[in-house]
Amino acid sequence: MTEISLVVNGRAVKGQAEGRVLLVQFLRETLGLTGTHVGCDTSQCGACVVHVDGRAVKSCTMLAAQADGSQITTIEGIARGQDLHPVQAAFREHHGLQCGYCTPGMIMTAVDMIRRHDGVLDEKTVRDELDGNICRCTGYHNIVKAVLAAAEAMRVEPASQRVAAE
Numbered sequence: 001m002t003e004i005s006l007v008v009n010g011r012a013v014k015g016q017a018e019g020r021v022l023l024v025q026f027l028r029e030t031l032g033l034t035g036t037h038v039g040c041d042t043s044q045c046g047a048c049v050v051h052v053d054g055r056a057v058k059s060c061t062m063l064a065a066q067a068d069g070s071q072i073t074t075i076e077g078i079a080r081g082q083d084l085h086p087v088q089a090a091f092r093e094h095h096g097l098q099c100g101y102c103t104p105g106m107i108m109t110a111v112d113m114i115r116r117h118d119g120v121l122d123e124k125t126v127r128d129e130l131d132g133n134i135c136r137c138t139g140y141h142n143i144v145k146a147v148l149a150a151a152e153a154m155r156v157e158p159a160s161q162r163v164a165a166e
């Protein structure tokens, strides 16, 4: 067992994990952060996306031990109290989900995408960049609409500060 120290959603946490434990398992099973989902065993679905040191990462592709010392943000960490993150709000407003299984990964991917593009996105870019996130329900149209709407909202203060702040 290895002791792993992380900052998760702004809080310092420690836990023990065997070397073979994946980051997604550590988040879900050791820390109880079950908002990060596991939708495949082939690293294709993107349901497990979290941010590691500010970048979107499929947490099933990384060992927990590799993340030691990192700053992790999960879906549980992006709202501000009762205020949804603009991407969460846009998914709700534009009906960007049905069963919701893919949604945490979609949202974490979208937050990273919007930040990397400074909120300037078009439909083709959003569709291309969601290539690593599979939704089995929606047909993607409303997800794409939600990401574009969130990007627009986050170009306007004060939401844009949230993109840069993480």
Ligand code: FES
Pocket (backbone or CB within 6 Å): 037, 038, 039, 040, 041, 042, 043, 044, 045, 046, 047, 048, 049, 058, 059, 060, 061
């Ligand atoms: S569970 Fe990580 S990509 Fe599917």
Ligand code: FES
Pocket (backbone or CB within 6 Å): 096, 097, 098, 099, 100, 101, 102, 103, 134, 135, 136, 137, 138
């Ligand atoms: S909303 Fe059901 S898998 Fe995407």
